[in-house]
Amino acid sequence: MxxxxxxxxxxxxxxxxxxxxxxxxxxxxxxxxxxxxGAGSGAVLLNYVLNADAFIVAGAGRGGYGxxxxxxxxxxISGAATSTGGWGMWLGSGYTIANTIQGIxxxxxxxxxxxxxxxxxxxxxxxxxxxCVGGVYSAAGTDNILLNPLFGxxxxxxxxxSAGFKVTQ
Numbered sequence: 194m195x196x197x198x199x200x201x202x203x204x205x206x207x208x209x210x211x212x213x214x215x216x217x218x219x220x221x222x223x224x225x226x227x228x229x230x231g232a233g234s235g236a237v238l239l240n241y242v243l244n245a246d247a248f249i250v251a252g253a254g255r256g257g258y259g260x261x262x263x264x265x266x267x268x269x270i271s272g273a274a275t276s277t278g279g280w281g282m283w284l285g286s287g288y289t290i291a292n293t294i295q296g297i298x299x300x301x302x303x304x305x306x307x308x309x310x311x312x313x314x315x316x317x318x319x320x321x322x323x324x325c326v327g328g329v330y331s332a333a334g335t336d337n338i339l340l341n342p343l344f345g346x347x348x349x350x351x352x353x354x355s356a357g358f359k360v361t362q
Contacts, residue, residue: 194226233257237261259282274298287312297318300322305348316337321339326347327353
């Protein structure tokens with residue numbers, strides 16, 4: 194499924210309510226490709242998604258968010274995410290726990306991966322490709338793992354982690 198949007202300061206595709214009032218169990222997403230050209234926008238936001246198997250390519254306009262995870266649990270996610278001058282992937286509010294994010298391509302952003310969730314825990318990023326000015330920024334969470342990351346040539350600051358992530362090469 195292809196979604197082309199041009200909304201500003203909004204997400205182009207949102208699965209689930211912002212208040213987590215509607216759990217989405219056993220979600221299967223094959224080849225969701227979203228491009229939101231609007232500035233300060235987001236491409237794809239997952240709210241309260243459980244046991245998902247998702248391949249998502251999420252591109253957002255300048256200063257936005259490619260792929261946002263809010264209370265995503267026990268899921269497998271792959272694909273790509275980007276936002277020029279923004280964040281490729283964001284771990285936001287809610288309990289984002291026990292996910293496997295594998296072989297994801299995070300590029301062309303100010304930060305490839307940003308974690309601001311105090312309740313993110315035990316997420317495993319397997320062999321991600323990070324090619325942004327900043328690789329991983331994390332100031333919250335517990336025991337998330339970045340396993341065998343590949344930092345591209347554009348990466349000036351591979352990690353800025355004060356809490357939440359461990360990196361294993």
